[in-house]
Amino acid sequence: MQEKRLNFFRKKTTGVFLLLILPLILFSQNDTSKINRPLLHTILITETSAYAASLVTLNFAWYKNYPRSSFHFFNDNDEWMQMDKCGHATTAYYVGYYGIRLMNATHIERKKAIWYGGLYGAAFLTTIEILDGFSSQWGFSAGDFAANTLGSIMLIGQQFAWNEQRVLLKWSFHQTSYASYRKDLLGSSLPENMLKDYNGQSYWLSCNIHSFLNKSSNFPKWLNLAVGYGAEGMLGARTNPVSFDGKTLPVYNRYRKFYISPDIDLTRIHTRSKALNTFLQVFGFIKIPAPAIEFNSKKQVKGHLLYF
Numbered sequence: 001m002q003e004k005r006l007n008f009f010r011k012k013t014t015g016v017f018l019l020l021i022l023p024l025i026l027f028s029q030n031d032t033s034k035i036n037r038p039l040l041h042t043i044l045i046t047e048t049s050a051y052a053a054s055l056v057t058l059n060f061a062w063y064k065n066y067p068r069s070s071f072h073f074f075n076d077n078d079e080w081m082q083m084d085k086c087g088h089a090t091t092a093y094y095v096g097y098y099g100i101r102l103m104n105a106t107h108i109e110r111k112k113a114i115w116y117g118g119l120y121g122a123a124f125l126t127t128i129e130i131l132d133g134f135s136s137q138w139g140f141s142a143g144d145f146a147a148n149t150l151g152s153i154m155l156i157g158q159q160f161a162w163n164e165q166r167v168l169l170k171w172s173f174h175q176t177s178y179a180s181y182r183k184d185l186l187g188s189s190l191p192e193n194m195l196k197d198y199n200g201q202s203y204w205l206s207c208n209i210h211s212f213l214n215k216s217s218n219f220p221k222w223l224n225l226a227v228g229y230g231a232e233g234m235l236g237a238r239t240n241p242v243s244f245d246g247k248t249l250p251v252y253n254r255y256r257k258f259y260i261s262p263d264i265d266l267t268r269i270h271t272r273s274k275a276l277n278t279f280l281q282v283f284g285f286i287k288i289p290a291p292a293i294e295f296n297s298k299k300q301v302k303g304h305l306l307y308f
Contacts, residue, residue, distance in 0.1 A: 040106040051124060067136040074139025079238055081231035081256060085147040086203035088125060092151030093169045094285050095121030100159060114159045122152035166211040170204040172287035174308035181249050182235050202230040204287045206263045222268045226287060228259035261292035261307060
């Protein structure tokens with residue numbers, strides 16, 4: 001049941017993510033020197049409406065189908081080799097990232113923009129955890145809450161310290177053969193695989209080197225160095241089942257993978273096209289495919305000419 005809720009959660013957070021970046025696309029070119037109150041009101045109404053609609057949908061279209069209970073906790077820290085926790089942190093980070101950009105577009109005071117916008121992600125995801133806490137099927141996950149908080153802290157801390165994001169959380173994906181054995185859990189199409197198949201996902205800390213150098217440095221402003229984490233061999237959340245749907249499943253060893261790879265910071269590339277600049281900002285969360293060195297828990301070292 002935890003796996004079913006996780007799949008539903010991915011769809012809901014994806015919808016809220018899109019609702020957040022839509023106002024960014026519409027209003028990112030605002031250059032008013034004073035607080036743009038109509039824009040501020042529009043953003044607040046949009047965000048509040050999206051937040052309320054998501055909670056109503058979750059409560060009445062999902063949670064009502066399962067028994068309620070007193071508030072309780074659920075420990076899922078050993079699921080998916082912690083790949084889901086990376087996903088929580090990254091989601092909170094980017095919902096907050098776009099939240100700050102939306103607040104900055106209104107020209108409100110800097111600290112308020114950082115706090116109000118930066119906490120969007122953690123606030124929404126924590127609400128989902130609270131709803132889980134009152135459902136007998138699941139429970140409040142302290143691990144998920146910690147990951148949500150960590151993603152927001154990483155965002156807000158950098159914004160206060162440097163007024164920019166020098167170390168980005170990023171995501172990449174490649175299709176795997178594992179999904180063909182558990183389409184119910186890992187997805188039956190490319191869009192579903194991208195959301196559900198943790199075997200093909202990688203999460204990265206992408207560090208912008210130029211931002212730590214002297215401003216006069218000729219080092220490319222867009223070139224990053226990234227370290228990544230992934231896991232493979234997973235046909236179930238905690239363990240791999242022997243069979244599914246009457247068919248015997250292959251035996252896979254579950255193992256962790258760590259990467260070092262160059263990266264491109266799309267958010268630091270500026271063109272004369274406002275539409276292209278917005279596109280680069282919106283999709284800056286994607287780790288650009290590049291050569292990579294892999295170190296895994298099977299004590300192997302591998303080179304990848306182009307890793308997704």
